[in-house]
Amino acid sequence: MSISTSGGEQRRPSVVSTGKKAPAGGKPAEGEKGAGAKPAGTAAKSGSTAKSASTGKSGSTGKSGSGARVPAGRGGGSGGAGAGGKKPQQRRPVTPVKVSQGRSWGSIGLFVAVGVVAVAIIGYGAYAVVQNGKKWEDKAAAIDGIVNFRESDPSVVEPFPGKNSHEPGPQTYKVNPPVGSSHNNAWQNCMGDVYDAPIANEHAVHSLEHGAVWVTYKSDLPADQVEQLAGKVRGNEYMLMSPVQNLDRAISIQAWGYQLKLDSATDGRIDDFVEALRQNASMEPGAPCSGGITATGTTPRDNVPGDQQQPVPPAGG
Amino acid sequence: MISVATEPGTVATAAVPADDEVAGRGSGRWAAGTAPLALAILLGLLLGFAGGLLAPGLLRPGDGSPEAGFARDMSSHHAQAVEMSILAHEKTTDPDVRTLAADIALTQQAQIGIMQTWLKQWDLSPTGRQPRMAWMPDGAGTIKNGLMPGMATDAQRAELRAATGRDFDALFLQLMLDHHLGGIHMAEGVLELSDDEQVTELAKSMVAGQKKEIQLIQTLQGRIGTR
Numbered sequence: 434m435s436i437s438t439s440g441g442e443q444r445r446p447s448v449v450s451t452g453k454k455a456p457a458g459g460k461p462a463e464g465e466k467g468a469g470a471k472p473a474g475t476a477a478k479s480g481s482t483a484k485s486a487s488t489g490k491s492g493s494t495g496k497s498g499s500g501a502r503v504p505a506g507r508g509g510g511s512g513g514a515g516a517g518g519k520k521p522q523q524r525r526p527v528t529p530v531k532v533s534q535g536r537s538w539g540s541i542g543l544f545v546a547v548g549v550v551a552v553a554i555i556g557y558g559a560y561a562v563v564q565n566g567k568k569w570e571d572k573a574a575a576i577d578g579i580v581n582f583r584e585s586d587p588s589v590v591e592p593f594p595g596k597n598s599h600e601p602g603p604q605t606y607k608v609n610p611p612v613g614s615s616h617n618n619a620w621q622n623c624m625g626d627v628y629d630a631p632i633a634n635e636h637a638v639h640s641l642e643h644g645a646v647w648v649t650y651k652s653d654l655p656a657d658q659v660e661q662l663a664g665k666v667r668g669n670e671y672m673l674m675s676p677v678q679n680l681d682r683a684i685s686i687q688a689w690g691y692q693l694k695l696d697s698a699t700d701g702r703i704d705d706f707v708e709a710l711r712q713n714a715s716m717e718p719g720a721p722c723s724g725g726i727t728a729t730g731t732t733p734r735d736n737v738p739g740d741q742q743q744p745v746p747p748a749g750g
Numbered sequence: 751m752i753s754v755a756t757e758p759g760t761v762a763t764a765a766v767p768a769d770d771e772v773a774g775r776g777s778g779r780w781a782a783g784t785a786p787l788a789l790a791i792l793l794g795l796l797l798g799f800a801g802g803l804l805a806p807g808l809l810r811p812g813d814g815s816p817e818a819g820f821a822r823d824m825s826s827h828h829a830q831a832v833e834m835s836i837l838a839h840e841k842t843t844d845p846d847v848r849t850l851a852a853d854i855a856l857t858q859q860a861q862i863g864i865m866q867t868w869l870k871q872w873d874l875s876p877t878g879r880q881p882r883m884a885w886m887p888d889g890a891g892t893i894k895n896g897l898m899p900g901m902a903t904d905a906q907r908a909e910l911r912a913a914t915g916r917d918f919d920a921l922f923l924q925l926m927l928d929h930h931l932g933g934i935h936m937a938e939g940v941l942e943l944s945d946d947e948q949v950t951e952l953a954k955s956m957v958a959g960q961k962k963e964i965q966l967i968q969t970l971q972g973r974i975g976t977r
Contacts, residue, residue: 537782544789551797558804569875624833627904667896667904668882670829704879712866712876719863723833727911 569713573691576705582612583690589613590690601735604635610649610677611638612687617733621673622725623647627663628675635733636726640673641689644715645722646707649677649685650698658683658698665703670722671711675729688714810872816943819885820953821865822878824936827898828858828865831929834902837910838922846970847919854926854963864952886939892932900932920976927967930960 573579582589590613592598600615607614611634620639621632637647648662654676662684666674677685682694686703688710693702712718726734811817831854838851869876882898883889892899902910902925913921937956944950971977 537786540783540786541789544786544793548789548793551793555797555800555804558800558808572875624830624907664896668826668898668901670826671876708875708877708879719866721832723829724836727908 569709572705572709573714576693576702576709578695578702579691579693579706581691582608600635601733602635603733604638606634606638608692609679609681610634610647610685610687610692612641612692613638613690616642617735619734620722620725622727623671623673623722625667625669626673626727627666628673628729630676630729631678631731632673632675632729633726633731633733637673637675640722640725641687641714642716643671643720643722644689644712644718645671645673646711646714647687648672648674648703649680649687650674651680651683652676652678654683654698661698662703665707669711672707673722678731689716690714807873811868811874811946812872813874813878814880814885816885816940817946817949818869818872818874818878819880819883820936820940820944820949821868822876823882823885823898824933824940824956825862825865825876826882827901827929827933827936828862830901830907831855831858831926831933832862834907834910834922834925834929838918838926841914841918842922843915844919844970844974846973847922850963850966850970851922857959861952861956868948883936885943886936889939892935898932899935900929902929916974919974920971923967923971923974923976927964927971930964930967934960 574581586607589607589611592615593600593604596615598615599618601617604611604615616638617633617635618639619636620643621636623640623643623645641647648666650659650662654662662674666672682696684695684698684700684703686693686695686706688706691706691710691714693706695702728734835851835855835858839848839855842848842851866876881890881893882896883892886892895903897903906921906925910918910921910925934957937953937960940953941950941957944953968977
């Protein structure tokens with residue numbers, strides 16, 4: 434009796450437990466069934482070990498156990514198959530497809546959005562860099578009224594026919610003031626020198642070749658404007674300034690192959706010209722402005738060292 | 751036992767086609783994922799390429815930077831030292847002054863080349879839009895008659911060209927002493943403002959080199975009796 438009751442106690446928990454755990458899922462129910470079967474087996478064996486009095490009871494326990502197993506198995510199996518087998522079959526195929534479709538469209542949209550933003554950033558960066566790194570030729574071409582003889586009339590810049598780049602004696606230039614062509618072996622000192630009298634074209638053109646900007650003005654330009662121009666030149670190497678005879682405009686500024694004629698020293702294009710062309714227009718990058726002719730006078734000086742020149746009286750302090 | 755064995759089996763057989771279906775439709779999902787993946791890789795490559803292309807342009811010193819201002823202004827400052835030193839190398843009769851003059855002229859001309867190369871590498875013009883010394887906090891006040899600190903005036907340059915003998919040596923040494931003091935001020939200025947290694951390295955060498963030359967100039971001034 435004690436055994437049967439114990440067997441009954443063993444059965445009952447297994448039935449109750451499967452009944453409880455069956456709704457939870459199929460797999461735990463399967464485990465329950467296996468677990469439920471083994472104690473039944475062991476109960477049968479223990480019944481066989483007990484032998485005499487326990488056989489009928491053990492059989493009853495076996496039957497009741499099997500009887501308990503079947504509904505438990507069916508209940509658990511059907512419940513388990515229903516919960517764990519059929520439902521995943523319906524859920525798994527349907528849900529992943531929907532999710533995958535949603536994700537792919539979402540990621541495409543994200544990539545496109547990120548792409549648009551990235552391209553916009555790159556575009557702005559490229560714009561800034563290109564603007565910053567604009568070629569000096571483009572900056573010069575953008576100046577209103579500038580003449581680029583390198584393009585419009587190269588003969589103004591090239592050596593005279595049959596002549597060398599360096600020629601002694603006076604030269605006759607096509608444009609006034611000249612912007613290129615054959616010139617004297619010595620250059621005019623262009624260490625921000627402000628000459629108060631006309632200088633030799635033949636020396637000044639050599640300064641242009643070295644990258645200098647030559648600021649020239651009509652001799653009757655008002656003193657305040659002359660001083661305003663001098664303020665842009667003084668202290669700046671690759672700059673020189675002098676009055677020029679027979680100038681058709683108040684002010685003319687030159688670099689090698691470039692010229693800009695103006696009416697006022699306050700014209701903002703002067704700074705544009707200097708920024709674009711000073712040094713940049715050089716035909717010999719790194720060539721000096723010091724060690725040149727420091728004297729005024731329109732006759733070129735041949736084979737004369739710079740230090741044997743008459744010193745230029747200080748112009749404007 | 752049998753029912754127990756079959757039931758997991760049915761569950762298993764039921765699960766197998768479900769896995770196949772998932773795997774089959776998963777490959778479809780992979781196919782659908784290739785386009786954005788390829789787009790992502792392409793975009794990444796483009797971004798990396800463009801970044802590499804643009805980063806130096808965005809990171810290098812700009813037109814109004816202390817580095818650019820220093821490179822431009824020190825080039826001009828140096829140019830005048832070269833002019834005076836070439837004049838001294840040609841005119842002096844003192845071997846020590848001639849050696850000092852050659853040292854200054856060659857060193858500073860080479861440094862001009864270094865600084866001009868920076869500007870080219872930074873895609874900047876040798877001429878800036880800002881006034882001289884505007885890159886230094888106290889810069890504007892140091893400009894006298896358009897000249898940066900220590901620079902000789904037109905009158906002093908003319909005086910130097912005209913001078914001869916001991917007078918020339920005395921004037922050259924004094925003008926160069928003042929010039930170096932101004933140059934050191936500018937080099938120390940950029941050391942406070944910049945952490946660009948190539949700029950600070952050169953500026954440090956200028957401070958050290960010109961301080962040593964000032965000592966030599968003072969020694970020479972003592973010898974010729976002008977100090």
